[in-house]
Amino acid sequence: MPNLPEINTQFLLDFLSKLLNTPSPTGLAEPAIALTEQTLKPFPALRLSRTRKGALLATWTGERDDHPRAVTAHADTLGGMVKEIKSNGRLKLSQIGGYTWNTIEGEGCTVFNRFGRSLRGSILLTKASSHVFGAEVGEMKRNADSLEVRLDARTSSEKETLDLGVGIGDFIAFDPRVEINAGFVRSRHLDDKACVAALVTAVKALSDAGLKPTRTTTLLISNYEEVGHGAAAGIPANVEELLVVDMAAVGEGQNSDEFHVSLCVKDSGGPYHQGMSDRLRTLAEKHAILYKVDIYPHYGSDGEAFWAAGGDVAVALIGPGVDASHSYERTHTEALLATTKWVVAYLLEE
Numbered sequence: 001m002p003n004l005p006e007i008n009t010q011f012l013l014d015f016l017s018k019l020l021n022t023p024s025p026t027g028l029a030e031p032a033i034a035l036t037e038q039t040l041k042p043f044p045a046l047r048l049s050r051t052r053k054g055a056l057l058a059t060w061t062g063e064r065d066d067h068p069r070a071v072t073a074h075a076d077t078l079g080g081m082v083k084e085i086k087s088n089g090r091l092k093l094s095q096i097g098g099y100t101w102n103t104i105e106g107e108g109c110t111v112f113n114r115f116g117r118s119l120r121g122s123i124l125l126t127k128a129s130s131h132v133f134g135a136e137v138g139e140m141k142r143n144a145d146s147l148e149v150r151l152d153a154r155t156s157s158e159k160e161t162l163d164l165g166v167g168i169g170d171f172i173a174f175d176p177r178v179e180i181n182a183g184f185v186r187s188r189h190l191d192d193k194a195c196v197a198a199l200v201t202a203v204k205a206l207s208d209a210g211l212k213p214t215r216t217t218t219l220l221i222s223n224y225e226e227v228g229h230g231a232a233a234g235i236p237a238n239v240e241e242l243l244v245v246d247m248a249a250v251g252e253g254q255n256s257d258e259f260h261v262s263l264c265v266k267d268s269g270g271p272y273h274q275g276m277s278d279r280l281r282t283l284a285e286k287h288a289i290l291y292k293v294d295i296y297p298h299y300g301s302d303g304e305a306f307w308a309a310g311g312d313v314a315v316a317l318i319g320p321g322v323d324a325s326h327s328y329e330r331t332h333t334e335a336l337l338a339t340t341k342w343v344v345a346y347l348l349e350e
């Protein structure tokens with residue numbers, strides 16, 4: 001196999017930063033899907049389309065037509081919905097995706113109403129002021145009842161908030177707080193925008209080098225992963241193999257870290273496909289890609305969503321190590337590059 005084409009790090013970081021700054025809680029992921037679509041448009045070899053569910057498909061005809069493949073990453077993120085407008089004019093949240101309440105306390109947010117307008121606000125404890133509530137601030141359990149959205153608008157009643165055009169079911173996006181420092185990328189929602197950026201950058205790397213994938217490959221940018229059924233639909237029926245690209249879980253007892261791409265061999269949904277995982281390892285070793293092997297204890301992926309939906313394919317999962325996942329996440333450029341390289345190597349695998 002020839003050397004891998006060069007990866008454009010600046011392109012990766014620029015697109016990732018733009019994507020992170022594009023709000024896309026599950027259910028309202030369209031802005032991030034549309035941005036990804038726009039970014040893939042300049043590559044004429046890709047045939048772009050949408051599923052009825054709103055996911056993005058990009059099909060790239062390969063050198064060979066046998067054994068077609070798919071690669072997926074998700075553009076939707078954690079978020080919230082307005083559950084209730086309280087008598088004090090503030091909002092109760094309903095969670096979108098799995099996270100603990102304490103991870104959003106103090107966060108800025110945007111509420112998107114059904115008229116296409118947005119309002120800024122922040123998520124706070126109902127008893128937030130130390131000067132008023134003293135020790136209780138630290139002792140209260142963080143949950144749906146103790147956290148609320150304070151809108152940056154003059155309202156202190158349910159009616160005033162309704163008059164602002166806010167309604168039950170409006171989507172709430174948390175501020176991504178993107179920072180790139182000393183190679184680290186820090187932001188909410190690196191899960192899984194880091195991997196969407198890796199896929200798009202892999203497309204660019206091949207395309208700029210005048211290459212195409214060995215086998216016809218469909219990229220699925222899914223939009224309902226965080227609630228469990230993202231890739232359940234959308235993958236063409238003739239596809240034989242699915243590579244899922246999603247963040248690796250970093251923390252005590254984990255083998256993953258922020259400087260490597262991980263191969264997940266098992267998560268909450270059980271083991272991934274051994275043969276495909278082994279081939280990926282061989283490929284990584286051949287190209288000196290910095291990878292780790294790991295098991296994620298509380299994790300599900302779009303690969304399992306497709307399996308559960310009846311997908312008859314081999315599935316493997318790779319992704320960059322992300323610290324503090326579903327909280328204030330962080331990874332490093334080295335992990336992003338290693339992930340991109342692995343995707344490139346997979347696309348070019350003989």
Ligand SMILES: [Zn+2]
Nearest residue numbers: 191192246247
């Ligand atoms: Zn994810």
